[in-house]
Amino acid sequence: MKNAKKVLTFVLMDAPFESSRTATALRMIDASIRRGFTVNVFAYEGAVLLPFKHQQAHGNLVHGRDVEEEDHPLPREWIHGMIALAKKRGASLHWVNCGLCVDERGAGDAIDGVERGTPADLWKMASESDNTLVVPTA
Amino acid sequence: MKHLNIVSSGYRATIEEQDDTVVWITHCFRNAGGEIDMLLSGAAVNYPVRGQKVAPVTIGGRAQKHGPDVHGQVRELVGKGAKVYAVREDVEERAIDSRKLLQEVELVSRDDLPALLSRYDRVWRW
Numbered sequence: 645m646k647n648a649k650k651v652l653t654f655v656l657m658d659a660p661f662e663s664s665r666t667a668t669a670l671r672m673i674d675a676s677i678r679r680g681f682t683v684n685v686f687a688y689e690g691a692v693l694l695p696f697k698h699q700q701a702h703g704n705l706v707h708g709r710d711v712e713e714e715d716h717p718l719p720r721e722w723i724h725g726m727i728a729l730a731k732k733r734g735a736s737l738h739w740v741n742c743g744l745c746v747d748e749r750g751a752g753d754a755i756d757g758v759e760r761g762t763p764a765d766l767w768k769m770a771s772e773s774d775n776t777l778v779v780p781t782a
Numbered sequence: 783m784k785h786l787n788i789v790s791s792g793y794r795a796t797i798e799e800q801d802d803t804v805v806w807i808t809h810c811f812r813n814a815g816g817e818i819d820m821l822l823s824g825a826a827v828n829y830p831v832r833g834q835k836v837a838p839v840t841i842g843g844r845a846q847k848h849g850p851d852v853h854g855q856v857r858e859l860v861g862k863g864a865k866v867y868a869v870r871e872d873v874e875e876r877a878i879d880s881r882k883l884l885q886e887v888e889l890v891s892r893d894d895l896p897a898l899l900s901r902y903d904r905v906w907r908w
Contacts, residue, residue: 655906689795689803748799763810770904771783780804780908782791 651682653773655766657781659690660719666694669779670722673737677729682736684773686766689781690749692741694719697753720755727757740765785811785818786902792825796850797839802829804908805855812862819865820856821890821898827868827876829856830884853884860886867898 654673658666676683687694701716703709723739730737740761746752770776789804796802811818822829829852836849860866870889873880880889890898899905 657908688807763807764814766807767811767814767816776904776906778906778908780790781794 650680651684651773652676653684653686653766653769653776655686655688655776655778655780656691656694657689657779659781660694660696660699662690663781665779665781666691666719669777670719670726672777674722674726674729677726677733677735677737680733680735683730683738684769685737685739686761686769687739687741687745688766689742689745692745692751692754693749695723695739695741695754695758696720696751697755724755724757738769740769783817783903784901785816785904785906786821786899787811787818788821788823788905788907789826789829790823790907792822792828793852796852797836797846800848800850801855802826802850802852805829805852805859808864809855809859809862812859812864819867819902820859822856822866822868822887823872824869825872825876827872828878829853830866830868830887831878831882832884833882856887857884860884869895 654669656666656669660666673683673685697720699718699720701711701718702714703711704714707714727737727739739757740759741754743760743762746760787804787808789802794802808818808820831853834853838845838847838849856866866887867890868887870891873889
């Protein structure tokens with residue numbers, strides 16, 4: 645595969661359900677995996693809650709739909725799906741949550757496959773990547 | 783590898799975090815051996831102004847007695863050998879007296895940013 649050895653690192657900062665930047669970034673990560681890139685993600689600050697295990701879908705009275713009909717998207721499900729997709733394709737999605745940011749937010753209960761790390765891990769990942777994209781919060 | 787971090791938003795969550803998180807991570811990179819400098823833009827150009835301090839804040843009966851020292855973070859970064867730049871026009875638009883800035887901070891006009899950025903292998907805008 646042409647891009648099999650390319651490595652991209654993404655840095656995310658926004659908390660879930662707050663910004664369309666996150667959905668755009670996750671779409672880019674998804675596309676990168678599908679194209680065979682090895683992908684690192686460093687979740688900083690509120691972004692450590694993106695893979696939080698206890699996110700729950702809900703119904704919506706305004707929409708007149710129950711939980712099932714609403715089919716509310718959850719970032720943890722997207723991330724779980726992308727980790728599985730990477731494995732299936734022989735690629736890699738290495739998701740690292742900033743440990744201190746996790747502690748501040750009590751966000752330790754992450755889905756399987758999410759690791760805890762430090763800014764030094766980000767520095768190492770970026771140094772070994774072909775490119776890095778920071779998606780900061782406003 | 784020369785790296786430049788651009789701080790684009792000033793005083794972002796500094797009370798909750800007790801620091802500017804981008805300046806903080808810049809320190810982390812520096813401590814990890816990175817050759818890293820910093821460009822302050824927007825409201826962050828106020829960081830190098832000397833004499834600023836944060837009064838204690840009380841919320842819900844809990845007093846936070848020591849506030850974030852963002853100026854000190856920048857000063858310490860300079861002390862570690864990092865170059866710190868600030869966008870000149872952002873300083874002027876805020877009527878900040880440039881004589882009150884840390885003297886090590888270099889003002890760079892917007893027109894000169896492309897030349898500055900081209901000196902770095904990696905530029906991250908936060």
